[in-house]
Amino acid sequence: MDFRIIKSPSNSTKDILKRRMSGICKTELDSVDAIGLVQGKLIDMIYVADVAEKAVGVTVEDIRGTCPQHMVLLGIFGDTSSVEAAMKEIQLKMKEGK
Amino acid sequence: MDFRIIKSPSNSTKDILKRRMSGICKTELDSVDAIGLVQGKLIDMIYVADVAEKAVGVTVEDIRGTCPQHMVLLGIFGDTSSVEAAMKEIQLKMKEGK
Amino acid sequence: MDFRIIKSPSNSTKDILKRRMSGICKTELDSVDAIGLVQGKLIDMIYVADVAEKAVGVTVEDIRGTCPQHMVLLGIFGDTSSVEAAMKEIQLKMKEGK
């Protein structure tokens, strides 16, 4: 599983993400401070989405690659400290689950 | 083969699953207590679906990744103890089949 | 190459298979006693389909995964003893062909 945090994302980066997010996007991407990205197997991404959703101050979106097989990318959006906290929580839960 | 159980799934997690389930969905996803996830080869998932269907108190759904090749994800829905029992039954049968 | 036999398949399992079988389905899936499943490379599955078709008392169907690349799943349908005999014949021929 891969993890990345982008602080103060550029407008182009937000555009790439917007084009790959499903229509039902409830995140106000323009105003986010930081983006957490998590890439992994479909089964793990559903589990991770649930962990992130239960964290405080972030929203979660499913980001499509072009035909990404069983790999899925999740975006976690919010202010920098909330995204960092959610990412730490995910990494903790993934370790516990092993 | 990968296994995960999500207890008290968040609404966002249910939304991700709903968007990936085939139209003919007979599960009342909103009221489930727990979700069991099983990911593996198509041939094994069909076998596992049959094992889970014969278990008590759970329903089984096929969850699509975006173009997941020969890997398929099954969702097993019900109250927590039924889902846990079905997951144990699946793991037992998979060992027997080897 | 992977092999599985499902005896007295549940209705849900039959539904998953029906949704993945090509339109031209000549098998009365509702009345079968057993389902043999074989998963492998496209070239081997065409060879296996021919072996199974020449066996007695079974019918053969091509089952699609969602975008399963060069891997294909065959379903072999009939009464339990016919399916078991066809599966043994396939395993025998695959060994001879090596």
Add this chain to the structure above:
Amino acid sequence: MDFRIIKSPSNSTKDILKRRMSGICKTELDSVDAIGLVQGKLIDMIYVADVAEKAVGVTVEDIRGTCPQHMVLLGIFGDTSSVEAAMKEIQLKMKEGK
């Protein structure tokens, strides 16, 4: 690269092949004695198609898997001895090309 020869193919096997052959099919599949199958990388299959076309008494068709990536399956159709001769010629040329 994988090779198989099917002698006196059953009608079901021919049906599976017909459904996977491109529309512009110049082979009278119903009357063939034998089918040679070759599976490999796209670049090699184009080379093999050229070798087979220059052999005597066989015709060559491109057979699609469901989304077979860069792997392609070629069918070589004709009477048994012509198909066997073409398959030997292909195996010979592939060795020379290494």
Add this chain to the structure above:
Amino acid sequence: MDFRIIKSPSNSTKDILKRRMSGICKTELDSVDAIGLVQGKLIDMIYVADVAEKAVGVTVEDIRGTCPQHMVLLGIFGDTSSVEAAMKEIQLKMKEGK
């Protein structure tokens, strides 16, 4: 992750890129001096796009393969020295992130 720089790209090369770029293309491809190409995982390409966008004098575009799974190709366009500077910046950040 793979990196390449094409200096004074031929018209044919620009045509191949144009056909694979998404409709919303803000780059005047005809007048660029150099093209930087970066290929890698979706999660890394989104990170790299953000690094490149913050570099001076280049624009970034998402280039589609035909069904490239979780692998994505980024094009970085501009004059030769700007593209080279952006590519160095990306390679530096990728090392830091490890």
Add this chain to the structure above:
Amino acid sequence: MDFRIIKSPSNSTKDILKRRMSGICKTELDSVDAIGLVQGKLIDMIYVADVAEKAVGVTVEDIRGTCPQHMVLLGIFGDTSSVEAAMKEIQLKMKEGK
């Protein structure tokens, strides 16, 4: 990266290539003496297309597999000596680039 040269290609081979080439085909495939084929990663094929375009007496086309992920096949068309010269140039540049 894989390389092949087909001299005096048969009509069937040309037909397979034509069906897989993009609509904007500027090559008079019927009159070519030789076909050079190069298969590899998308990023390398774009680089190779640029090298081949700058060679003398050949034209370059993008050949699609059915869903070939990040692998792409290039066809290089012309008289035999020009195709051989372009293929040598490509192999030379690929070594230099390492």
